[in-house]
Amino acid sequence: MTLSVHAQETHFTDQRLNDIERYINQGMADENIPGVSIALIESGRVIYTKGFGKGDNENSRISPQTPFQIASMTKSFSALLILQLENDGKLSLDDKVVDHIHWFRTSDKSQSDQISIRHLLQHNSGFSTQSGNFTQNSQYRGADATERSVKALQNSQLVSAPGSSYEYSNSNYHIVSHLIEVVEGAPYEAVIAARIFQPLDMRNSFVQIPVNKTAEPAIGFPQWFGISVERPFILGRMKMGDGGVSASAEDLSKYLLEVSQGELGLVTKNMRDSLFRTDENIAHYGLGWQISTEGDMTVYEHGGNNGGFSSQFGFTDANSRKADIGFVILTNYTSALHSQFIWNVRQTILGSERLAKKLNTTNLLSLIALYGTILVLCFCIYRSIKTSKPTRTRFKHFIIPSLLIAHGYAMAYVIPGLNKINLFSIYPFFPDLAVGLIGCSALSILLAVLMLIKLSTFWKVRQLD
Known part of the structure; x- marks a missing residue:
């Protein structure tokens, strides 16, 4: 009024x-x-x-x-x-x-x-x-x-x-x-x-x-x-x-x-x-x-x-x-x-005409990338569990689990740290972003663990042979 x-x-x-x-x-x-x-x-x-x-x-x-x-x-x-x-x-x-x-x-x-x-x-x-x-x-x-x-x-x-x-x-x-x-x-x-x-x-x-x-x-x-x-x-x-x-x-x-x-x-x-x-x-x-x-x-x-x-x-x-x-x-x-x-x-x-765009396109693209990565990781985990037979491996195959662990760490600590906040403090403000980061981190590490278990199984089988 x-x-x-x-x-x-x-x-x-x-x-x-x-x-x-x-x-x-x-x-x-x-x-x-x-x-x-x-x-x-x-x-x-x-x-x-x-x-x-x-x-x-x-x-x-x-x-x-x-x-x-x-x-x-x-x-x-x-x-x-x-x-x-x-x-x-x-x-x-x-x-x-x-x-x-x-x-x-x-x-x-x-x-x-x-x-x-x-x-x-x-x-x-x-x-x-x-x-x-x-x-x-x-x-x-x-x-x-x-x-x-x-x-x-x-x-x-x-x-x-x-x-x-x-x-x-x-x-x-x-x-x-x-x-x-x-x-x-x-x-x-x-x-x-x-x-x-x-x-x-x-x-x-x-x-x-x-x-x-x-x-x-x-x-x-x-x-x-x-x-x-x-x-x-x-x-x-x-x-x-x-x-x-x-x-x-x-x-x-x-x-x-x-x-x-x-x-x-x-x-x-x-x-x-x-x-x-x-x-x-x-x-x-x-x-x-x-x-x-x-x-x-x-x-x-x-x-x-x-x-x-x-x-x-x-x-x-x-x-x-x-x-x-x-x-x-x-x-x-x-x-x-x-x-x-x-x-x-x-x-x-x-009375200023200097307005900002309503949609934050950077955060939109970040959310799309996060949840797209989650879908890819879920698919890879499904394939890893379904294909339980160990495959031949070489030292270079340890690189992928290592990269996955590094990716999980980056999602949980590095990216929040670059924004000067910790992961769980993001949730009250932007829950969709926080859940995306947590999901990417957890699934990356889970996939890495599954791959390392398969690699370990292969080496055990090979030693028995």
């Missing part, structure tokens, strides 16, 4: 709002997206909120009050909590992590002792992307979850010296969430509720599991070959600080207004300057916020992906155009094939 009459030179004209709605409706139909919720801000006011589609298979309708898992958009909340603690004199951004978590270390203690809180928030601590992706399936909810996630890094190797280069890693915000708990002496959920949700009247926001009554949360729908399949899943507490918040579009618009305007005093000018101040080596990332440009606009934003949820929110620099604008885009789907919906809605909102 539209909440205000548009000024003569408004960015969100009736025509643009119609274009946004039209693109969302068409995209949902074309890409089988269950639900979407958006909020739009202009000149310091929420001027439009609307929900589209369903939140689960029971056809509960999406509204602006529906909470969605916002995944890595949580990082901006964690960064703000740190700045609030600094404002209270409880820590400094340039404090070393070991100043507050005395036992903190990686495999090289002399390096990890140099990691500051600022390094964590800006992703230039030296932790790798892959190190932060090993808890994507964790559902552990113990009170010591954040401590466990930090202790799990004790054998990690930094990929660069602290402060020297940028590499996005959830590990940084695992540490931040534990740091917040240590400094405040309270669970992360309680801290964020007291310091952000309650002051901003964010009634449909919580960390992972709602404590108070909220609107019915949306359920995630990871896609199998472009078909959305409901998968109720809540991450464990290890993931709170980097991806644990659930919030509605309506609530997030309140949060964006406070971060960008600071009218309630929750975010001071000094905090805002710190949030968006970039390092000389990192021009595109502040403290929990990505900084980009679109035409003549500077955009402060962050995206997020949990299994079955994709989201984006942000706002523009008020100095870059006649009207400052903000946006919240929440969806309850993830897809290997249709991965550009969020980006294209963002572009439509910003």
